[in-house]
Amino acid sequence: MSDPALGFRVGLHSLEREYSEPVDLHVEGRLPPDLSGTLYRIGPARWDIHGERLRHWFDGDGMVHSFTLNDGRVDYRCRFVQHTAHVEEDRAGRRLYGAFGTTAPGNRVRRFFRRKRRRNPANTHIVTHAGGLYALCEGGRPWRLDPHDLSTIGEETLGGLLPTPISTFTAHPRRDPVTGDLWGFGVEPGRVPTLHLYRWPAAAAPVKVASVALPLPAMIHDFGLTPTVAVVVATPMVTPDIPLGLMFGQSSYAENLRWKPERGAHIGLVDRTTGAAIWCPTDPFLAFHVVNAWDEGDDVVVDLCGYPDGELLHVFYEMMTTGPIREISGQLIRLRVDRRTRAVTREVLHPGSFELPRIADGRGGRPHTHVFGLTWGGSHAILGRPAMFDLATRTLHEAPTPAHAWASELVPVARPGATSEADAWLLTVVLDALAGTSELHVLDARDLAAGPVARARLPHIMPLGFHGSWSA
Numbered sequence: 001m002s003d004p005a006l007g008f009r010v011g012l013h014s015l016e017r018e019y020s021e022p023v024d025l026h027v028e029g030r031l032p033p034d035l036s037g038t039l040y041r042i043g044p045a046r047w048d049i050h051g052e053r054l055r056h057w058f059d060g061d062g063m064v065h066s067f068t069l070n071d072g073r074v075d076y077r078c079r080f081v082q083h084t085a086h087v088e089e090d091r092a093g094r095r096l097y098g099a100f101g102t103t104a105p106g107n108r109v110r111r112f113f114r115r116k117r118r119r120n121p122a123n124t125h126i127v128t129h130a131g132g133l134y135a136l137c138e139g140g141r142p143w144r145l146d147p148h149d150l151s152t153i154g155e156e157t158l159g160g161l162l163p164t165p166i167s168t169f170t171a172h173p174r175r176d177p178v179t180g181d182l183w184g185f186g187v188e189p190g191r192v193p194t195l196h197l198y199r200w201p202a203a204a205a206p207v208k209v210a211s212v213a214l215p216l217p218a219m220i221h222d223f224g225l226t227p228t229v230a231v232v233v234a235t236p237m238v239t240p241d242i243p244l245g246l247m248f249g250q251s252s253y254a255e256n257l258r259w260k261p262e263r264g265a266h267i268g269l270v271d272r273t274t275g276a277a278i279w280c281p282t283d284p285f286l287a288f289h290v291v292n293a294w295d296e297g298d299d300v301v302v303d304l305c306g307y308p309d310g311e312l313l314h315v316f317y318e319m320m321t322t323g324p325i326r327e328i329s330g331q332l333i334r335l336r337v338d339r340r341t342r343a344v345t346r347e348v349l350h351p352g353s354f355e356l357p358r359i360a361d362g363r364g365g366r367p368h369t370h371v372f373g374l375t376w377g378g379s380h381a382i383l384g385r386p387a388m389f390d391l392a393t394r395t396l397h398e399a400p401t402p403a404h405a406w407a408s409e410l411v412p413v414a415r416p417g418a419t420s421e422a423d424a425w426l427l428t429v430v431l432d433a434l435a436g437t438s439e440l441h442v443l444d445a446r447d448l449a450a451g452p453v454a455r456a457r458l459p460h461i462m463p464l465g466f467h468g469s470w471s472a
């Protein structure tokens with residue numbers, strides 16, 4: 001490609017090849033002997049549905065990738081989640097469903113009669129819980145997979161709390177580090193949109209903790225969890241109060257989204273015990289990902305990746321075209337919410353680009369010292385440079401990344417006996433557009449500038465995906 005900054009688009013080609021049996025990857029360098037377990041990653045891998053191209057990065061059918069590290073070896077598998085739309089469209093040999101950013105096929109009458117059949121691509125996050133492996137996307141229910149061979153077992157209803165295929169559960173559940181409970185939410189559209197908050201224990205039945213009316217029909221992707229409250233960040237990227245195009249099946253969800261700064265942002269604090277909620281209004285901003293949240297006296301502190309406007313939503317369409325990508329400016333931001341006065345103050349922690357934030361496992365709900373993520377800019381039109389932000393020194397550390405390479409989200413794995421949050425290995429999959437392949441990289445968080453200590457090359461390009469989890 002003539003512009004190296006746009007070379008990432010080779011990672012947006014559909015991948016149809018699956019590996020249900022493990023492939024032994026060649027390792028360069030030395031895998032840390034204390035790094036033994038499985039990295040699961042997930043993302044869209046099929047945007048071309050029997051001759052029709054989906055329009056949005058988020059739309060592609062989910063594929064799960066596993067990298068099992070042990071005794072200096074890496075065994076790799078990848079398989080599609082056999083979700084409903086994937087199975088039915090393969091059987092029919094044509095596209096049947098719309099998607100997050102792509103209108104359903106057919107004429108207006110056909111779209112109307114299929115309006116309640118939503119695509120859940122199961123492509124956004126992959127988590128382990130209570131012995132199971134779950135592919136998540138907030139467009140529907142979790143899909144349970146076999147953690148060993150990645151075969152699809154079926155949809156998870158949370159014991160009947162998610163009664164229909166259009167019941168939703170977040171792609172970003174939060175684990176209570178004390179109890180091990182997994183907390184999540186789902187948004188139910190309507191005249192008054194409602195957020196349902198769920199608690200999913202490891203050894204007991206899931207429960208609905210609260211149902212809370214939202215102050216605006218916002219797109220809510222993530223949330224925070226402190227020892228006392230769930231923190232809901234509702235920003236003014238909203239659908240119309242009466243979304244006729246969506247209701248009658250004539251347009252996709254993303255096509256209905258509009259940036260309405262006059263409606264402001266609203267920070268919700270939902271009591272984890274009583275379910276009571278308070279909403280704290282503040283100036284408008286856009287946010288997809290929450291870094292962490294914790295209690296501090298009468299305040300709730302929330303770190304997140306924020307944007308001044310809604311331009312980011314256009315980027316995800318532009319990625320799928322052949323044209324340029326508009327520049328955007330995200331920042332690491334800290335909100336401080338006063339429970340008594342409902343006042344919200346804002347502080348910029350890092351003014352440069354930063355996204356797909358992760359913190360050390362077990363730090364959720366407590367103050368953290370380091371944030372791991374990706375930056376972009378310069379030779380990178382989209383996210384792709386591994387980085388770590390030190391909150392004590394307000395210093396950004398980055399790994400050397402060629403103009404033709406893009407890293408995926410960093411998954412931190414603490415070293416045995418770690419004495420700080422930075423005492424960790426960082427796992428990422430890097431797309432190398434020049435070589436035409438992808439590699440698993442292992443980085444030392446204490447010395448990002450040194451580059452990977454080990455790398456393992458995949459037999460193909462792994463399509464650009466989203467999130468991952470480590471299971472020891």
